[in-house]
Amino acid sequence: MKTAVVLFNLGGPDSLEAVKPFRINLFSDKAIIRAPIFIRFWLARLIAASSAKAAEQNYALMGGKSPLLDLTRQQAAALEQVLGGEHKCFIAMRYWHPFARDVAREVKAWNPDRILLLPLYPQFSTTTTGSSLNDWREAAAKAGLAKPTTTLCCWHDDPDYCAATAVLVDEAIAEAKAKLPDTKIRVLYSAHGLPESIVKAGDPYQAEVEATAAAVQARLKDQAVEHLVCYQSRATPQKWLEPSTIAAIEQAGRDAVAVVVVPIAFVSDHIETLVELDIENRHLAGKAGVKGYFRARAQNADPAFITALAGIVSRSDAPGLCRGGSLCGQHKDCPWNAS
Template sequence: MPDTDLPRTAIVLFNLGGPDRMEAVGPFLKNLFTDPAILRVPFFIRPFLARWIARARRAPARANYALMGGKSPLLELTERQAKALAARFSDPVRVFIAMRYWHPFSTETARAVAAWKPERVLLLPLYPQFSTTTTASSLAAWREAAARAGLAAPVTTLCCWSDDPGFIAASAALVRHTIAAARAQLAPGIPLRLLFSAHGLPEVIVKGGDPYQAQVEVSASAIAAALGEPDLDWRVCYQSRATPQKWLEPSTEAEIMRAGEEGVALVVAPIAFVSDHSETLVELDIEYAEVAKKHGVPGYFRVPAQNDDPGFIAALAALAEAALARGPGLCSHQGGRVCAARHGGCPFGDRS
């Protein structure tokens, strides 16, 4: 029986979203590059530049989505995560989904949440590491949508959970299983390296105070430590460069080529993605696997994304419960600010 003393709680999961049909690829890309958090140019230039970039990337993006059956699987996977998360709570808790660049947008979800009339709301981004390009952008869009929808319930916002113990343990379990499978298939004596591959960012954004890179490195270090192999060879790299700017290094492709030169097999773990999408299913599984083969990498293995893995869902539920227990306002998984003072992009404010 549901506990009628529990407040009526809406949990909103945020993700980037993806086109649900081939015809949506162009509009999805336009939405992505029109976002001022992504394309940081003067506002009067952005619409024209966004259309140009979207047109230039439409054909390769359509080819990628064709490999995934003509659409992104991200909504369906997020729906599975939402269903699994909701099952860990007693009524009256309902989990909603708000996507940033394709349906359901925050405007749609905010109206649905308002119609449900919650007594409290938890905003839970499915980005473990905070970035001004992901979490901050999603939360800004939500605030505008919630205001228009007249949603006035008290709000708790979880900004990041880069080294939350539950998340780290669940992620380490997936990595450990893949390493064991890799070693079972490799010939004796072939060394193995673990690559944590995160979506890249232009260097200028990080230099401007975005804490994303630091939080990615914290996540990777914590997972590596949880594996309990002091001599494990591991490193962090970055994928998915999208503009001509200088992006975070080393690139995943460069690390794969290095492994080929050194005769090292690879286990590649997506570190900033908790749901499969084009960056895992196409870029890691197909494109980078081909790079590994071309450059003589003796073994290439990919760690699954968390998706609705029970350990991950349990960690997500614990994060939600802890955040709700703290009450309305902004919190990290540790409660307060976790970013160093130099990270002015931290949502807790610049404390330099």
């Protein structure tokens, strides 16, 4: 059976010239800025223009573009190889090329027997998975792509994914212990933040982030290590989920502990790991007196992670099986309900 597996992620600018239009696309999304359309488009351009120079400087630190598409291509190639048979992986990005509208036409031309939609966001949020899948449905309808389709989310507590992630955290903890044998270590599970209002409206993201962190923590070799879930990348003046990663790092300085930061909501390196965590937050840790700052690797094309994704795909035919985790299907926006 010819099976198209569509991988979703946010995308990122492929040049410094693309930074501003990418950010306009991002902040124009009604799932991100929840305001009337005329206000949202005005705000999107205002935000993009006001922080354009800083954003361009940050992308310059990564060679002038986001590495996200290249890393997702590596994930797609590795997953396709593990799946074998008649599986073909496609990549649809939300805010920059390749857009869903173009990928839907490519999938139609390949003419699969079925389509599996696999968001590369472990935890469901209306701002990520929900937005990407809504975008895909519109694109598929416009392309005339009508094939049996299954959505594979949310996989935040998939045992193989959590086990693969725990190995990466163990690796970072071992590095910290080797370099600082007499220093207490605290694991900071850092996820992209959300305004509290979105969570209070029913978004399950926070609950799923906490469930992922708990599942990973339970699989660590050192069960005595301290841990904390925190949230990064605040972008608006609203009240966001707390504690912030910045506050958690500052507290670690006051407590005289070392930190192992785990990008728990990201499975690929991009600006929020390579710049925010590795440069900005590392600098902050030094100023705050943190005893040591270590960062667990993102999954990228880690073989155990790819095997976990392949397992999620291979179970898509199981009768009566929820394709997501234990919380999947329990919220009104769950795309499983609409598949």
